[in-house]
Amino acid sequence: MPNWLQEFEHLIQADRLLADWQRRVADQIVCIEEMTAKGYDTDLAEDLLRTMEYTLEVGQRHRQLIVEALSRCDEAPPAPSSH
Template sequence: MNDLQREYQDLVQADRHLAAGEQRIAEQLALIQRMVEQGYETARAKDLLRLLEETMVAWRDHHQLILDTIARHERALSRPPLADPGPKAP
């Protein structure tokens, strides 16, 4: 497996992590809403929500790094090879 293929695999995994993270945040928001409606203390639930949101920021940054790396690899592959300049003159 080459570097570009590995990056594409990493991108698929990063996409899965982002989707799962969004789902967890939605579930946590729903939980907090139910807790508020039922009169429960929500400080710890909101702390967890903040942590989930911070994690998503890091995962989005990582996702962007993967995209940047893929673009760099693809540019390198699309460049024509450099011509051999031959022996250097004295």
């Protein structure tokens, strides 16, 4: 069975990476829009965007696998401490 803490740490890391990739995709879209407005060829930029979107999609599927692994953990998450 997966270790709960390890999987939770993986989930946190996946969320950070996904947020970063979402920002990168958004930045690339803006870049393409600016290039288009200036009349530049955007073929390579659009190819890169498709690759970035695919990477984001794979990351989202990986995150789902982590969530599923967490649901199978045999140990319970730590109880919140009372202050």
